[in-house]
Amino acid sequence: MAAKPKLWYFHGRGRMESIRWLLAAAGVEFEEEFLETREQYEKLQKDGRLLFGQVPLVEIDGMELTQTRAILSYLAAKYNLHGKDPKETVRIDMYADGTLDLMLMVALAAFKPLEEKEESLALVVKKAKTRYFPVFEKILKDHGEDFLVGNKFSWADIQLLEAILMVEELDASVLCDFPLLKEFKTRISNIPTIKKFLQPGSQRKPPPDNHYVEVVRNVLQL
């Protein structure tokens, strides 16, 4: 039986969180090694396990995969969450890439000086309300189906839920003009694997705090 995937990252969301979500949603158990010291990081580099000297790193199926999107694509395909044909796959990619961009803005904001950070986060909320969420609301309205693509649960749905929850942490009212997204949020949150991941004690990570930023800065010598 195959070993569980092993995730190497800091003890926080950052660029690894979407990977955790995807694995959890697919019902895949995974292990985590948390980077807390510079020495651990240097060892990973010295051992040649980080192709471009960076994390996230996911050990899976005998491979040492880095680059967030490469990892996400592999997992999506492996767990049948990437559409049934190229036209479905490209739609999933378009939606997932859009939401990932939005979530990375949040992840990067944590490392900015306070004023810039607040500006960045306000921009995220604005983009969510004016650029991203209207698109997804319309997609759901136009086809009237439960999931974004092909009437089937996919990576795009997982990313959208993750993004909705992340933006709601910044502005609890963000879905007020998007009734279908509200229903979507409830529906996807109730999928058993996701429901489990949303409960306390799961491997889901909290929003970045000062301690997290300090550890990352220290390990990466930023």
Added chain:
Amino acid sequence: MAGKPILHYFNGRGRMECIRWLLAAAGVEFEEKFIEKPEGLDKLKNDGSLMFQQVPMAEIDGMKLVQTRAILNYIAAKHNLYGKDMKERALIDMYSEGVADLGEMIMHLPLCPPAEKDAKLTLIREKTTNRYLPAFENVLKSHGQDYLVGNKLSRADIHLVELLYYVEELDPSLLASFPLLKALKARVSNLPAVKKFLQPGSQRKPPTDEKKIEEARRAFKF
């Protein structure tokens, strides 16, 4: 028979150039509609042609695709430049993402405020020499094959060779200690479709002119 893909973007490299390279290398003829004024961009937005109000946008196979990566993934899969299985695809994605990361730094250099430019350039040189080029040189060294993945031309080779041209434009000496990369560059450049694309008069775009970028910045407000 399907029409040629139509690419909507500014008349410059930006985020569309890697798509032009990939189509060209795949031997696919394509048309371009250049956005020259803000009105052109507004029209596309108002038509509902741009899912997230952004370009690149590629009209292909009856779809209006946005998000650079989604477009590249679709083209690569369609033209058999994406490996023979999921594991090859993961490697190709990992390498392509690394290329994109360095490519992004180089792409943004002309947009850098003059005071920050020197520091940015130093950083790019450092990453090129110590992180990215060694990684790819080592991949080629490790298997001794002509191409990065599966002993067959893939999108990873095309993206990397495109990047090597940009590195060379920045400073030819940066490629000096990477014989296998030089060989890959020569090999891929000699493929008939790529050779044609490298000739004057092709749809390949020239280096970003600083004056032009300033004008575009003012016109499109970015």
